Amino acid sequence: MHRRRFLELSLGLSALPLLARSAWAATPPAMPGMDHGEHAGHDMAAMAGDKAAVTLPEGRPLPQLVRLANRGGVGSVKAELVAAPLEVKLAPGRKPTTFWAYNGSVPGPLIEAYEGDTVEIAFTNRLAQPTTIHWHGMPVPAEQDGNPHDPVLPGASRRYRFTLPKGSAGTYWYHPHPHGYTGQQAYMGLAGAFIVRRRDDPLARLPEQLLILSDLKLDADGSIAANSMADRHDGREGQFVLVNGALRPTLALAEGERQRWRIWNATSARILKIALPAHEVYLVGTDGGAIAAPRRIEYLLLSPGERAELVVTGRFNAGKTPGLVALPYSRGKAMHPEQDKVLPLMTLTRQGRRASAPLPARLAEVPALPAPAVKRRVEFSENMADPKAMFLINGKTYDMARIDFEGKVGQVEEWEIVGNAHMDHPFHLHGTQFQVVARTEDGQWRDEPFRAWHDVVNVAAGESVRLRFRQDLPGLRMFHCHILEHEDQGMMGQLLVRA
Numbered sequence: 001m002h003r004r005r006f007l008e009l010s011l012g013l014s015a016l017p018l019l020a021r022s023a024w025a026a027t028p029p030a031m032p033g034m035d036h037g038e039h040a041g042h043d044m045a046a047m048a049g050d051k052a053a054v055t056l057p058e059g060r061p062l063p064q065l066v067r068l069a070n071r072g073g074v075g076s077v078k079a080e081l082v083a084a085p086l087e088v089k090l091a092p093g094r095k096p097t098t099f100w101a102y103n104g105s106v107p108g109p110l111i112e113a114y115e116g117d118t119v120e121i122a123f124t125n126r127l128a129q130p131t132t133i134h135w136h137g138m139p140v141p142a143e144q145d146g147n148p149h150d151p152v153l154p155g156a157s158r159r160y161r162f163t164l165p166k167g168s169a170g171t172y173w174y175h176p177h178p179h180g181y182t183g184q185q186a187y188m189g190l191a192g193a194f195i196v197r198r199r200d201d202p203l204a205r206l207p208e209q210l211l212i213l214s215d216l217k218l219d220a221d222g223s224i225a226a227n228s229m230a231d232r233h234d235g236r237e238g239q240f241v242l243v244n245g246a247l248r249p250t251l252a253l254a255e256g257e258r259q260r261w262r263i264w265n266a267t268s269a270r271i272l273k274i275a276l277p278a279h280e281v282y283l284v285g286t287d288g289g290a291i292a293a294p295r296r297i298e299y300l301l302l303s304p305g306e307r308a309e310l311v312v313t314g315r316f317n318a319g320k321t322p323g324l325v326a327l328p329y330s331r332g333k334a335m336h337p338e339q340d341k342v343l344p345l346m347t348l349t350r351q352g353r354r355a356s357a358p359l360p361a362r363l364a365e366v367p368a369l370p371a372p373a374v375k376r377r378v379e380f381s382e383n384m385a386d387p388k389a390m391f392l393i394n395g396k397t398y399d400m401a402r403i404d405f406e407g408k409v410g411q412v413e414e415w416e417i418v419g420n421a422h423m424d425h426p427f428h429l430h431g432t433q434f435q436v437v438a439r440t441e442d443g444q445w446r447d448e449p450f451r452a453w454h455d456v457v458n459v460a461a462g463e464s465v466r467l468r469f470r471q472d473l474p475g476l477r478m479f480h481c482h483i484l485e486h487e488d489q490g491m492m493g494q495l496l497v498r499a
Contacts, residue, residue, distance in 0.1 A: 056091070056240060057091075057247065058246075058248040058282065059248060059347065060481055061250055061496055062244060062251045062346065063242070065110040065193060066103075067112065068109035075118065076118050077117055077119045077121075079111070079121055081121055083126060083127050083185075084104070085099070085100055086101040087099075091222065092381040094221065095221060097224060098224065100188035100190050105192055106189040107193065107266070108189075109192055110192065111194040113194075114195070114197050114199060115165065115166050115198060116161070116163070118163045119162055121133070121159070122159050125154055125156055125157070125177040129154065129178070129184075129185070132150055132152055133146045133160060136172055136305065137433065137455040138172050139432060141162060142475020144160050144161060145477075146160070146174075147177060147478060148177060149355040156333045157269050157324065167289075168451070170285070170287060170288045171193075173193050173264055174192050175191040175315040175476075178486050183484035183487070186445075186484055187217065187224065187268055192234065198289075198290075201426065203360070205357075208261075209251065209262070210244070210261075211262065211264070211324075212244055212264045213241060213264060213266060213267060213302075214266045215238035215242070216241075217236065217239060218239070218240070231485060234423070235484070236269050237270050238391050241267070241270070250347045251409070252351040253279075253351065254354035255352070255353045255354070256353050257314045258356035260309065260311055261309070261311075262309050263302065265302040265306050267304050268483065268484040272303075272326045272329070273327040273329040274325070274327075276312060278321060279312055279314055279348070280313040281297055281310055282295060282296055284310065284359075285308065285309030285363075286307070286309075287307050287453060289364065289453055290451025291366060292362065292451065294311065294360075295331075295365060297310075301329070303391055303424070304426055304456075305455075305482035314350070323347040324345045324348070325344050326345055328341060332422050334422065366402075366435075368435070369412050370412055372413055374407065374413045375413070376405060377394075377416050378427070378493070380420060380427075380481060380491065381395065382421050389489075390490075393492065398492040401487060405472060405495045406496045407497045407498070409499050410470060410471075413470075414467070415468075417466075419459040419460055419462055420462075421462075424460050425486065426458045426459065426482040426483065427482070428455060428478075428479065429478075429495075430478045431497070432472065433454060434467040435453065435468050435469070436457055439466065440464045441463070442476045474498060475496075477495045477497060478494060479493050479495060480493065
């Protein structure tokens with residue numbers, strides 16, 4: 001097996017031991033299950049004490065993502081992924097922390113492909129829980145999408161295989177999707193980036209930075225904390241927000257230099273209002289790829305599961321924070337405090353001056369979807385009176401045996417996603433990308449200012465979003481809230497797409 005980096009653990013450590021194949025082959029220890037009742041005593045006062053007791057080093061250089069070794073030739077990606085426990089010593093004097101990792105790396109290894117490539121991933125589950133790999137946002141056949149109906153049992157293997165169609169270039173990711181286990185497996189470390197590239201990419205010459213944003217919640221002894229009742233209600237947020245597994249890393253940027261940034265919100269529940277106050281920032285792409293033309297932005301709201309592409313030009317304007325930050329944002333939490341202060345995520349250091357070519361005026365064609373053949377209403381709601389069914393879609397909790405909607409291949413649908421709730425709920429649809437047509441603001445409908453391809457959109461409390469999509473492949477597709485604790489507790493439905 002080739003040598004692998006872990007966490008880098010730029011979590012503060014400058015280097016970590018390398019994992020040998022024998023460690024992968026070991027029988028996995030018993031892992032905590034999803035019995036939420038056993039975690040009920042984990043109250044906020046205890047967590048406050050835990051937070052005060054735990055520290056991590058910070059300020060190391062931004063770690064680069066491990067790239068998945070490709071054994072395929074031109075037009076083919078052939079590789080292996082193994083999900084297994086991984087022990088990492090985060091700091092001297094502490095016991096090792098157990099993560100769950102793909103190929104011994106947290107975040108998981110980066111997968112890169114081009115439009116038209118065939119992807120074949122041999123996956124082995126060395127956890128003590130069933131799991132899947134969901135190819136989040138990608139147009140893959142339903143039976144290859146890692147849905148809850150296709151679990152890979154402990155000790156078992158399966159092969160995922162799909163071909164990436166033309167027009168699918170974008171910034172994607174992969175993570176588990178077994179019902180009831182998704183949140184835990186994600187916060188234990190199972191997630192990785194997947195980039196599908198265009199061969200005629202107009203931004204290909206820009207230096208590229210890949211930034212995976214994630215939460216880490218530790219107990220006082222350095223172990224990954226179980227979810228509390230408050231986490232189940234609000235969605236889990238850790239006391240550390242990491243970038244590529246590092247706490248507040250540093251990145252060099254020259255004044256006048258343009259860099260292309262791909263950013264993933266891989267947190268369980270944290271909505272990040274990201275900004276670079278001292279620099280010039282253009283939005284150039286969303287979940288499903290490039291937008292038509294660059295758009296100057298001051299901040300970007302990135303909900304869990306969402307991705308974006310930015311072009312950042314170093315300006316280092318005097319009197320403004322030079323790094324990447326998350327601005328205050330209230331998402332309607334009831335049992336945890338809201339983020340009411342600016343949260344630093346990454347420091348940018350000035351490294352000389354450098355001239356860059358201007359941005360292209362046009363990036364891609366994003367044709368509008370035609371008028372819908374079908375319209376549907378999807379309502380997110382909450383029922384705190386019933387602990388077994390707190391999070392609902394159209395008044396129902398998820399049932400794997402129930403089909404909520406039936407659609408047809410190639411048929412354009414328009415869905416109105418209604419936030420009849422006291423907190424934000426990011427909506428995610430499997431199998432395709434959608435266009436946001438309009439959304440309400442203070443109760444008034446407003447057209448979306450530009451077209452873009454999404455597979456996640458935040459639905460604010462009391463607001464609604466209207467979107468259109470077309471499913472081009474038949475099969476069963478999930479739609480759900482991408483706050484993973486809410487998804488696990490039933491805020492999910494099923495669309496059966498017929499040929």
